[in-house]
Amino acid sequence: MPTLDRKVLRDVRSHGGQVLAIAAVIGSGVATLVMSLSTLDSLHAARERFYQERRFAHAFAALKRAPDGVAQRLAEVPGVLRVETRVLAPVNLEVPGFGEPITGQMISLPTQPRDGLNLPLVIRGRAADPARDDEVLLSDAFAQAHGLAPGATLQAVISGRRQRLRVTGIAVSPEHVLQMAPAAVFPDFERFALLWMHRRPLAAAYDMEGAFNHASLQVARGAVLEDVLARVDHLLRPYGGIDAHGREDQPSHRYLSEEFKQLRQMAIMFPTIFLAVAAFLLNVVVGRLIQTQRDQIAALKAFGYSNLQVGLHYLKIVLVIGALGGVIGVALGGWMGSGMFDMYMQYYRFPDARFQLQPALALAGVLISCGASALGTLVAVRRAVVLPPAEAMRPEPPARFGVSLVERLGLGRVLSPAARMVVRNLAKRPARTGLSALGIAFSCAILMVSSFFWDTMQHVMFVQFRLVQRDDITVTLLEPTSWRARHEVARLPGVTHVEAFRAAPVRLRHGHRTYRTVVLGLEEGAALRRLIDGELRSVDLPPDGLVLTGHLAREILGVGVGDLVTVEVLEGRRQVRHVPVVALVEEFIGVSGYMTLPALNRLLGEGDALTGLHLTVAPGAEGAVFRAIDERPRVAGAQSRHAALASFERTMAEQMLTFAFFNTILASSIALGVVYNAARIALAERGRELASLRVLGLTRGEISAILLGELAVLTLAAVPLGWGVGLGLCWILSQTMQMDLFRLPFVVEPRTFAFASLTVLVAATGSGLLVRRQLDRLDLVAVLKTRE
Amino acid sequence: MTEPPREAVFVARALTKVYDMGEVQVHALRGVDLELYAGEMVVLLGASGSGKSTLLNILGGLDTATSGQVLYRDHDLTRADDGALTAYRRDHVGFVFQFYNLIPSLTARENVAIVTEIARAPMRPEEALALVGLAERMDHFPSQLSGGEQQRVAIARAIAKRPDVLLCDEPTGALDSSTGVLVLEALERINRELGATTALITHNAGIADMADRVIRISDGHIIDVQRHATKKAPRELSW
Ligand SMILES: Nc1ncnc2c1ncn2[C@@H]1O[C@H](COP(=O)(O)OP(=O)(O)OP(=O)(O)O)[C@@H](O)[C@H]1O
């Protein structure tokens, strides 16, 4: 090995603590990248494999009822490769010992499994026997939530008739990777089940013999999906077809896609911030390393080492640190990625999904780490390259000291000599002091970003489940119903207040932009479902016109108040109307449109009807009300707000917070790395001076006070700066995390400031103690023997 | 005594060096004319700040003159670009610095090896260290060596490449007389055996007796050149 390379290793080893600290910082950046991308990769691969193996359809259409013969006509639509018709039906279930209502969806099993679509896969137990009328496959997530195994029986209410179902197997399906009720925004594994049953018994139970009410299509590669959907829509309209749609609007697929989008965004945001901080830190550290090695650089050049060789030498030191950081990052990222993946696997049901860290990603992680390090130190290394050899042989000229501003302001008199040294040292090199402070500020900022996730999620939950949803129970009905239902429910014992609503599936259109969502019709003066504006003030629904979620209006449709939006109703008489947007509301979960109930009913042209009820109940009456509601045949489901909050917390919040937790670990390690480095650099620069002071008779305590005083002043100055930077980063993050499913409001709570500041202070204290130990062991003789 | 035919290795003409310090300009060299001949041993004497190191740095291609010309054989050092100067230093020059400039993270042997690795026909590092009497301390780091020992490593490093030119800035500044003698003997031996043209800066007029010529510098001028008909061996010098 060339001797110069040996010096690389020696220099790296002799700066061991610092090297590790920097490598940890870069590694943290790489880890976020590897974590997000490996999780994304693994999920993506699992999804693609599952879709392919179980033939997930490309297009879907629900309808009222069509004779089996229509399937042939669907198959003849140009671009359609395969058609699978099914019977889907709602069902109410009872699980012994679980008091709350459970809804489910029955799905008919393919009649020709060999070329069926959306094939469920039995992962435990056996397939249902076509000859038996009571055998079903049960969805995995539900089975797990209730501890049900093959052989279990369920009580079901099918078309008003009570029936016992025998579970022969537990299944997963590409159509329900995320097992979620059709209209739900978030999954609830305990209260919603999927059941697969053979077509014959299912059709018999629901009066669908010789007919179907759902079609799935496989579409040829070259075909234009929109054209196929339009033709299918046209074909199924006479049979009560409801909006044929592609995978993008298929709930499970859409949810997964949003998740992927979010992961991808995190894979950009966090590593960028972390790596930038790491690069910056490296620049400072390597810059100072080069500063202290001026004479060595001079000697090397004097012996005939070229600028390129000298530059490469320092670059190699940087690359060793970068590679070390990369390896740490890949290992850490892989570990965290598999943690994230396992967490996701509680929601997403794939058969035999395995976490995989692609070698290419691992390599990319190391390369990015090296690249960021090299980029970050380009300036510092350049300084070594351009240093003229004669120049470098003189020690750095003594810095010009002056009386600092603080002292000129008259504060000098109250300062002790040691404090005066601290102040002068900091003031002597304002750029260097500023850079050190900025480094610490950045670590404080990153900590704020991690903690910001908690704040914003808390805020989302508060707004959604305290301000917006104010009912105790939301009841969804099977189909539009008369107001009688409202009166009946109002009369149930324990119900204190009832408000009706109607949800209508629509496609909103403005210019060429369209979006499929629901318009919710609320009673005038509705109190159980509030609309709020950006300042959390309650917004009253104007008697006419459409109110839209701000995100839907601005980002998706590109409309503002006063613009006309085309509303295409996707059910019933399928009206198409132009409706003015009259107000925008701010919500963080989901996007939809709102109208008053009378206005919506006018738009639908179907007379007064409702599809659901919001109720409040007397304390303690929830269980009784649930049971009473559950017995009504037209009820599709009932959900308590309390349960919805719990399910939100378990899903979205847990996913975000798992990510935030890992980030907090990384941010803390960055904080520690930055502060420790700042302390070590100060020690390296000042060791000689401090040793001289010791020789002159100062005690260990006194010289520690000088060095640690500097560190303390630096840290205290950096923290408020970090707040500023942190707020900026949180704002950027809240701007980038604007998705259809949910959005992150820019809310930063005091505890975020406190957490970030405290962590930095703890890191500073720890680093201070480490450096203090080094100070105590300062070798006075050795320090004085060598030149600078 | 007939003078041997003398071949000028270095020719400097009207050499000046000005450090521009903003308000003040420091004239380190104010028009120096100088020849150094092949194989001779020259001692540069002068007060602190007189410009000795500056001159040596320019001869060694570490620094460039503000005006004037320096030739090393047929190389014009004043016109050479950075790459040419680097090649010149690598191929021809051995330095001993006023402040040793050892690399603290490398052992004595490695400090020498770092030079021999890029030289054309070097001796082995062990050989060079033996020449300065450090065969026993080869695997020690600079921090484990005394000042004089560090200085000797620096000399081993300079001579190991068998340089054509040996430029030494106060090689004995930090040494007691007996160690100093050891160092000077090493230099004298390289000068004699390899025929390396040697320029040696010192504050110690006693050392001047081992030189072929003594050049005195004061305030950026050469004020006196003295030729010795007979050189003294390092052992005979009085400190
Ligand atoms: N980089 C520089 N910038 C400004 N002035 C310099 C610089 N280097 C040297 N000088 C000045 O040039 C003059 C000559 O310096 P030089 O180092 O050549 O002296 P020297 O004869 O080697 O002295 P010493 O015996 O003390 O080493 C001095 O006045 C010095 O202050």
Ligand SMILES: [Mg+2]
């Ligand atoms: Mg000098």
